[in-house]
Amino acid sequence: MVRSLLIRGMIAGFLASLLAFGFAKIVGEPQVDRAIAFEEQMEQAKSGGHEHDAMPELVSRDVQAGIGLFTGVGVFGTAVGGLFALVFAFAYGRVGTLHARATSALMALFGFVAFALVPFLKYPPNPPAVGDPGTIGSRTALFFTMIGLSLAALAIALFLARRLAARIGVWNASLIAGVVFLAIVLLAQWLLPEVNEIPDQFSAVLLWRFRMASFGIQAILWASLGVLFGSLVERLLEDRHGALRIS
Amino acid sequence: MHASTTIAPTIQPVSIPVRELLPWAIFGSILMLIAIYFVGVEEGAAAVFNSMYVHEFVHDGRHLLGFPCH
Numbered sequence: 001m002v003r004s005l006l007i008r009g010m011i012a013g014f015l016a017s018l019l020a021f022g023f024a025k026i027v028g029e030p031q032v033d034r035a036i037a038f039e040e041q042m043e044q045a046k047s048g049g050h051e052h053d054a055m056p057e058l059v060s061r062d063v064q065a066g067i068g069l070f071t072g073v074g075v076f077g078t079a080v081g082g083l084f085a086l087v088f089a090f091a092y093g094r095v096g097t098l099h100a101r102a103t104s105a106l107m108a109l110f111g112f113v114a115f116a117l118v119p120f121l122k123y124p125p126n127p128p129a130v131g132d133p134g135t136i137g138s139r140t141a142l143f144f145t146m147i148g149l150s151l152a153a154l155a156i157a158l159f160l161a162r163r164l165a166a167r168i169g170v171w172n173a174s175l176i177a178g179v180v181f182l183a184i185v186l187l188a189q190w191l192l193p194e195v196n197e198i199p200d201q202f203s204a205v206l207l208w209r210f211r212m213a214s215f216g217i218q219a220i221l222w223a224s225l226g227v228l229f230g231s232l233v234e235r236l237l238e239d240r241h242g243a244l245r246i247s
Numbered sequence: 248m249h250a251s252t253t254i255a256p257t258i259q260p261v262s263i264p265v266r267e268l269l270p271w272a273i274f275g276s277i278l279m280l281i282a283i284y285f286v287g288v289e290e291g292a293a294a295v296f297n298s299m300y301v302h303e304f305v306h307d308g309r310h311l312l313g314f315p316c317h
């Protein structure tokens with residue numbers, strides 16, 4: 001059963017990543033190209049340049065923007081789908097009486113908020129030319145710390161909602177859990193250091209468009225994962241109901 | 248085979264026992280996290296290979312998926 005769920009999760013994740021790739025290619029790539037053009041301009045102006053780009057081109061821009069982007073988004077989507085399926089395997093039947101499709105949709109919403117939206121708000125994605133290569137280590141660590149704290153806040157909120165639901169009802173329990181989640185996340189975002197390494201001359205419009213493209217990719221990925229996975233596993237779990245009823 | 252795809256509202260979803268779940272959860276999540284590592288981190292802040300090829304190949308995806316890259 002878990003194996004079938006895992007495989008279906010990876011399939012749903014891959015299919016979702018196809019949609020995300022389409023959006024990334026059409027909406028995201030032009031922004032990346034513009035940012036790289038800006039980066040090259042800056043480098044010519046300085047004529048010094050920093051390591052990351054001073055190196056000879058290892059992979060052509062066409063490959064990066066084509067099969068490279070496809071692979072990156074595809075592997076990420078498939079892996080997120082797999083993790084999603086494993087969490088689903090635990091959540092299913094343990095979140096009240098929610099059925100497969102509703103559980104999947106709700107999980108995708110929570111996953112998007114905790115895994116994508118919260119980190120996005122604290123450490124928004126940056127196009128090429130933004131960011132000091134010297135701080136990549138600490139920025140990566142901060143980014144994953146934010147994701148970890150966000151997931152922890154979600155776990156605490158869900159635990160609380162489950163405990164309170166029996167006593168004060170699902171609605172009130174959900175409200176309190178929501179407030180607790182928000183409070184923990186805001187506290188974490190307030191305590192974690194700020195990162196601002198945007199060059200002075202970098203276009204605000206370009207930065208906004210790049211970040212919105214990135215936001216759209218995540219939104220498409222999670223929304224389609226939630227819907228596709230629910231449809232893919234509904235029948236599988238329903239058969240199991242049948243089998244259990246007979247036995 | 249599947250004549251009816253509607254679930255009667257009276258049927259309760261049956262959860263999967265943790266004992267059955269755990270080996271898959273460990274095996275699967277390690278595999279998935281390694282995959283995410285190669286898209287999001289490899290040859291950026293850490294490196295298993297040392298050619299920058301992986302980094303450069305998935306470069307655009309890494310930026311657009313929101314991982315710190317440069």
Ligand SMILES: [Zn+2]
Pocket residue numbers: 128306310316317
């Ligand atoms: Zn980069």
